[in-house]
Amino acid sequence: MIGAPHFLVVAALLFGLGLLGVLVRRNALVVFMSIELMLNAANLTFLAFARFPVRGRPSLDGHAIAFFVVAVAAAEASVGLAVVIAAFRSRGSINVDELRALRN
Template sequence: MKYAVEPPRRTMIPVDYYIILSAILFTIGVLGVLIRRNALIIFMSIELMLNAANLAIVAFGSVIQNFSGQIFVFFVIAVAAAEVAVGLALIVEIFRTKKTIDVDQMSSMKG
């Protein structure tokens, strides 16, 4: 599962840079979930967090020269697609009953 031939060592970017970038993006996603009230934007923030994690995984995989990182990310992308389909359907359904997508208004258990 290693690359066919070891690529020649040239200029490089420390993997720390990718990790820090990924951490920043993840934090922005967390902030989005915590401070936004629009259900759609909260959902987008979750997607941003997934992406930040993906970036870190691919960076690690690239450092250890292994395909596993890419394959995990492939699965994450597929699961994200499934999650979005169901999540958006739920949001549409909530909008139909509550007439709003403000999460603060969704405070009762009954529809």
């Protein structure tokens, strides 16, 4: 029987992978994809808890939140990709390590 733990473990793994990606990868687009992975891991957690609640009865709250998160993430992606393009135009690179015009 597949239950909450399965979904939660998958979500935690996804979140960990995203976290690792943000910390390790240097390409801005890959970093951004990793952040999206983290958001989706949070979504999966919401859905798992809504379907298999720890206490109380299943509720629709988690499902509704997932929709909000998807909408917000889309808005964030549109602005974020524009920012990445602006950075690329001025630097010719989107490598996170090569951004060093601002230093102590």
